[in-house]
Amino acid sequence: MVSYIALVISIIALSVAIRNYLRKSGIHVKGHFTISSSAYAEDQYVDHFTLENFKDRSVIIFKVFLRVGPNYYIELSNFEHEPKILKSYESFTQILGPVDYYSLNMNRIKLNQLLSSKEIKTFLVLSTSNGKYVVKEWIQRWDPITDFFNNHFTAPIQSMRSNNQNGYYGADFAYLVKLLMEDGYIKTIPIYSEDYNYPRFQNFRLTQESLKSKGNLEEFLIDQAIRGNINCVNVEVLDGKEILSKSYGLGFAKTIEAKRYSWFTYLVVGKIVTKLSSIRFYFTNRKWRKGYNASK
Structure with a gap:
């Protein structure tokens, strides 16, 4: 009995030792990378790449390449002067952006056909302290957009955050009023369409007429400044819709309120609705193809 216990303990110890050695x-x-294109750049390019170390030891990286087919190596990053140390179980992402062109032996080389071909295999290749390493395993990523195609009740929602310096006032403000004070300080005040019911300013109230347009509001506030109701040296009014348009490119068509869905509704009803939608989409496409072929 004792010998069996000793044997089991020995096997466990051996397996732990092997696992530690392999680790x-x-x-x-x-790795993971994304090939993108831009309206301002003719050549396709790697927009960003991610590396993740799955060993309990650091990896010293000198260069990162994208191998296209068996023989083309596009240099993505050069760390020779300051090698990148990818620590144990650490991940690293680098944003690259568009390229002007690709060069080979002082000549321009075009790679769009190869980069866009599904038949050409592409891999990240690392120049490490242990030599060449081909990254063949892909980092598995998930996105709710993938779930949407399987269940149309899935709602991928984006958080819209402004990058401008005007501040954060939500999406309901109608105007932003910027008051330049005598000491040079700029005071920013959000104005909403219903502010004629709210004492936004201490010495006066806004009127419905003043809130009808940016020009009306600016004229009204300048008049109040002349009367001494606002202590400032300059008044500037910014249109809320224009600010949102500059920040996000476009606004929103309408506002909807999120409804509560049970798991049954999502998993069962959502699947049924998605299936019916796919069938309807199939027949719509078939009808369109028949009409297109008949017009030839």
Whole structure:
């Protein structure tokens, strides 16, 4: 009995030792990259790449390449002067952006056909302290958009955050009033369409007429400044819709209120609705193809 227990303990100890050895030996890096195109750049390019170290040891990286087919190596990053140390179980992402062109032996080389071809395999290749390492394993990523195609009740929602310096006032403000004070300080006041019912300013109230347009509001506030009701040296009014349009490119068509869905509604009813939608889409496409072929 004792010998069996000793044997089991020995096997467990051996397996732990092997696992520790495998965990600390060699290189195991997974990767992910995205090939993009731009209206301002003719050549396709790697927009960003991510590397993740799955070993309990650091990896020293000198260069990162994208191998296109068996023989083309596009240099993505050069860390030779300051090698990138990818620590144990650490991940690293680098944003690259568009390229002007690709160069080979002082000549321009075009790679769009290869980069866009599904038949050409592409891999990240690392120049490491252990030599060449081809990243063959892909980092598995999830996005709710994928779930949407399987269930149309899935709602991928984006958080719209402004990058401008006007501040954060939500999406319901009608105007932004900027008051330049005598000491140079700029006071920003959000104005909403119903503010004629609210004492937004201490010495006067806004009127419905003043809120009808940006020009009306600016004229009204300048008049109040002349009367001494606002202590400022300059008044500037910004249109809320224009600010949102500059920040996001476009506004929103309408406002909807989120409804509560049960798991049954989402998993069962959502699947049925998605299936019916797919069938309807199939027949719509078939009808369109028949009409297109008949017009030829």
